[in-house]
Amino acid sequence: MQTNFTPAQLADPHVAESEAILRKCVHCGFCTATCPTYVTLGNELDSPRGRIYLIKDMLENGRPADEEVVTHIDRCLSCLACMTTCPSGVNYMHLVDHARIHIENTYKRPLKDRLMRATLAAVLPYPQRLRLALKAARLGRPFAGLMKRVPLLKTFGVMLDLAPRGLAPPSAAAQPGVRPATTERRGRVAILTGCAQPVLKPEINEATIRLLTRLGVEVVVPEGEGCCGALVHHMGREEQALVAARRNVDVWIKAADEGGLDAIVITASGCGTTIKDYGHMLRLDPAYAEKAARVSVLAKDITEYLASLDLSRQEARNVTVAYHSACSMQHGQRITTVPKLLLKNAGFTVRDPAEGHLCCGSAGTYNILQPEISATLKARKVKNIEATKADIIATGNIGCITQIATGTQMPILHTVELLDWAYGGEKPASLQK
Ligand code: SF4
Ligand code: SF4
Numbered sequence: 001m002q003t004n005f006t007p008a009q010l011a012d013p014h015v016a017e018s019e020a021i022l023r024k025c026v027h028c029g030f031c032t033a034t035c036p037t038y039v040t041l042g043n044e045l046d047s048p049r050g051r052i053y054l055i056k057d058m059l060e061n062g063r064p065a066d067e068e069v070v071t072h073i074d075r076c077l078s079c080l081a082c083m084t085t086c087p088s089g090v091n092y093m094h095l096v097d098h099a100r101i102h103i104e105n106t107y108k109r110p111l112k113d114r115l116m117r118a119t120l121a122a123v124l125p126y127p128q129r130l131r132l133a134l135k136a137a138r139l140g141r142p143f144a145g146l147m148k149r150v151p152l153l154k155t156f157g158v159m160l161d162l163a164p165r166g167l168a169p170p171s172a173a174a175q176p177g178v179r180p181a182t183t184e185r186r187g188r189v190a191i192l193t194g195c196a197q198p199v200l201k202p203e204i205n206e207a208t209i210r211l212l213t214r215l216g217v218e219v220v221v222p223e224g225e226g227c228c229g230a231l232v233h234h235m236g237r238e239e240q241a242l243v244a245a246r247r248n249v250d251v252w253i254k255a256a257d258e259g260g261l262d263a264i265v266i267t268a269s270g271c272g273t274t275i276k277d278y279g280h281m282l283r284l285d286p287a288y289a290e291k292a293a294r295v296s297v298l299a300k301d302i303t304e305y306l307a308s309l310d311l312s313r314q315e316a317r318n319v320t321v322a323y324h325s326a327c328s329m330q331h332g333q334r335i336t337t338v339p340k341l342l343l344k345n346a347g348f349t350v351r352d353p354a355e356g357h358l359c360c361g362s363a364g365t366y367n368i369l370q371p372e373i374s375a376t377l378k379a380r381k382v383k384n385i386e387a388t389k390a391d392i393i394a395t396g397n398i399g400c401i402t403q404i405a406t407g408t409q410m411p412i413l414h415t416v417e418l419l420d421w422a423y424g425g426e427k428p429a430s431l432q433k
Contacts, residue, residue, distance in 0.1 A: 001025045001052075004060055013284060014098050015059060021095045022056050024088050025049070031082035031092075036359045037075050040376050045072045048082035048092055055099045064106035065099075073099050075373060077366050078234055079359040080273075080331035093332075094280065097233070104236030116155050120365050121237055125195045125227035125244065127174070134199065137163035158371045162406065164200060171202030176223040179213050186216040189263045189305065190255050192248075192275070195227035197268050197398040203429065204267050204398070207420035208302055212265070214424055215309055220259065224251045228266075230274035233281075234364045245278050246288055253291045256298065263300040267416060269397040270364065273332030275299040301329065302416050303339040303396060314347040314422050321348045321418065322390035324381070324404065326397035327359045339396055339415045346422035351388040355380070362403035374403070382407040392431065394418055 003019050010016045031048040032038045038047035045054065045068075054069050065073075073096065082092050109117070123129045140147075140160050147157030174193045181187075189212065197204060209219050229244030252264055266272040274281075279293035321343055329335050340350045361367055361377030385393055386408060393412040395401060405412050417428045 001027060001056070003056065009060075009062060014101075018055070018059055018095055018098045021091050022052065024090045025052055025086075026088050028087065030087060031085045031090075034081040034085045034357050036077060036079060036081065036361075036377055037373060039358065040373055041075070046075050048086075051076055051099075052090070052092070052095065055095060058099070058102065065103040066107070069099075070103055070107055070109070073103060075370060077327070077359050077361070077363040077377075079327035079363060081327065081357050081359070084331045084334075084357070093277075100234065100236035101238045102236075104238070112155075116369070117235055120368065121232050121235060121240060124231050124365070125229075127195055127199050130196060130199050131167065131170075134163050134167055138165075155368060155371070159368050162367060162402065164402070167199070168202050171198055171206055173202060173205040173209050174198045174221070176221050176225075179209050179219040179221070181216045181218045182213050183216045185218060187262045187309075188218040188220065188260055189265045190220045190222055190225075190252055190261050192228065192264060192266045192268075192271060193221055193225055194268055194271060194398075195231075200402060201398060201414070203417060204414040207414070207417045207425065207428070208265065208267050210425050211306075211416060211420040211423060215306075215311070217262075217309075219265075220255055220261070222251045222255045228271040228274045230270055231364050233274060242281060242285075245274075245281055245292065246285075248275070249278060249282070249288055249291050249295050252295050252298070256294075261298060263305050264295065264298045265300055265302050265305050267302045267396070267414065268399075269301055269326045269329035269333060269335070270399055272299060272301045273328040276333060301333060301335055301396065303342055304335060306342055306416075306419065307338050311342070311345060311419075311423065313345050316349070317347040317422070319348050319392065320351060320388075320390040321392055321394045322351050322353050322385045322388040322410075323415075324353065324360065324385060324393055324395040324400060324412075325356055326395055326400045327363070329396050330357070339394075342419060343394060343415060346419055348394075348418060348422070351390050353381075353384040353388050355384050360400050360403050362397075362399035364399060367403055378403055378407045386410065392418075 003022050005019050029049050035047050044050040123133050137160050144157045144160035147153040212219050229241035233241035276296050276299045279296035282288040282292035323340050343350050360381040361374035367374040394415045396415050401412050
């Protein structure tokens, strides 16, 4: 694609990077076929190619974001299916990240949107605040239907619907410290405790620590870890995301220098995609560029790390699993076959739902901020999953677990919970009911 940026504009490294991305796009439109919002809405401006034109026009003319650009960029799930499909290697992720920062810096949203976004950014990344908010949500749930009928309160009503019915007590797995290997030691990793996941489903990291230590891997929960920054990063709140990234980089580099680390293990693929991008996010910060790149190399999804341990083959068990590949897993990190191979090796029968490339509509805060499109995508996803006639659903991302669970009666678990069970752990509590 031909571009017309001035030398002065290209002196800004963010603009220069976006220009290089734009030049790679050859307008072929292959990406439209796999874009969930184009497939759902049928509008070119809700396709990757349409959004790329909108971003190009906005950046080239150096103008503030307007309502049209904001509408169509907000509808983008950042699922990155377009990057998997694109034959020209267009890095849509970095382009839309830049567009979202530009929107945040130049566009004044209506008051209710600003309030909602500020609330989400102030609550979701902080486990204690999220726990309090979810407790309060229980009181508000009876009014969810009413709130959804009032335009000003609609998004709060959607949040109440998504809030889980029960809440587990704080998990010991989130406490800082070292969990020694319980068999001959063969590795040492740090684990990201995360922000929403330990509140919504602490059993994921509990299963991870049990499994790893049983396999001879020492697990460190470093003091000072926090949210990876993905939630606010996708809202264009660059500085808040970079503060989170720098804090985690400091914590993990300290852990690596003190005791050595083979990996930083991540059990939420949405977080993994962002942490693997820390090297890029902090590339212009001389104090952090090198350390952040080191962290990105160490970052591994739990299934990637488990695959390196050469686990023994287990006897077949009579359980069929529909494997839902999160977008951040398959498109963001390009991890496609590894989780399924691990499950098969562990004795499960694995089925692939149709249209596996399409997002379930979770996408961070998307199911709160774009509830209609999100609900359409969830219904489509659940229909495809249920058509597999599997016993349970496995996936590798807390956002998908929360989203899909509200649309089906099928049990949905994290892949690592099933692997922990297969390699000597208890049957997951959610399957014992
Ligand atoms: S990230 Fe997903 S929703 Fe956004 S343009 Fe690409 S395919 Fe479409
Ligand atoms: S597939 Fe790639 S090159 Fe083709 S229009 Fe989409 S982003 Fe551009």
